[in-house]
Amino acid sequence: MTDAPDESADFDRRLAEARQRQGLEKPAAPDPKANPSLLGIGLRVGVEMAAAMVVGAFLGYWLDRVLHTKPFLLIVFLLLGGAAGVRNVWRVVGPKRPGRGTDGA
């Protein structure tokens, strides 16, 4: 078998062609990480927004109880929670961080 490398290269080529014909070779497989589905984003964004507001409201309410400043800190932290929610959403949909090709957090 002197022509073994040649034969195997030929085999690889024919295999690739056959796979192409059968549609097994997906053109640059749609990687869920590189291109997160809209469904995934939609499911994430709403919860991120609400969770930050809940945490902000809870922190404000708790600090009010501890510092006896009802209701000012609740109001302030509710607004800060809303801002944090926007920050969370921006993390999901905003421009990706440099240096990382994948879905930025």
Place this chain on the structure above:
Amino acid sequence: MATTIDVMGQFKLATALGPVGASVNFTNSNLTMVVVCVLILALMHLGMAPRAVIPGRLQAAAEMLYGFVHGMCIDQIGEEGKAFFPFIFTLFSFILFGNLFGLIPYQFTITSHLAITGALALFVVGLATVVGLRIHGMHFFSYFLPKGLPIILAPLIVEVEVISYLSRPVSLSFRLFANMMAGHVVFEVFASFMVVMAASLGILGYVMAVAPFALDVAMTGFELLVAALQAYVFAVLACMYLHDAVHLH
């Protein structure tokens, strides 16, 4: 009305395994967790037992699960991600199998309880925080101060970033819990339509009950997607939080 619609009854905890389980408050949720873990261990053990070069179905499933999570760890965290692979693999397979096991009729869904998802999410965020502190020491807290921030804005932004950080376990746990619970409530609502129709409309009701049954069948397919997607999302977010802890920004 002979039948009442009780969609939340399926989430009720009850002690399992008779008087022995009752004496130690071993619930159906605990039992399901044990079953899920045994299923995962069985898949990995039986799947890898043949060690064939050309894998059979079970071995292919085990290898794909392993390869998928391994790739996810390295993609999301970087080379350091290999250290967290066992953790992420455990997390992902537990949630995935828990979600899928709950889709079997009459089985309990462990991830439909906030206590379970909350514990998992708190553990993930707690681990990320400990890892961050261990690697970066006090420098870890610079995470709350984005680069290039005008110093005047710092008092405001730091609070926003802290709230954003604290909201992670909440959003992580609520997303999984809400998705699983909502799906099972919808299942039960359609299923109870069938019972109500059949009970109140006689033979016509039996014919009409085909519609909600068809919807339940279609829902099962959708819930399979949700079960896998939510397990994936949970694991990816755990990876991202670990990435932030390892690399800071």
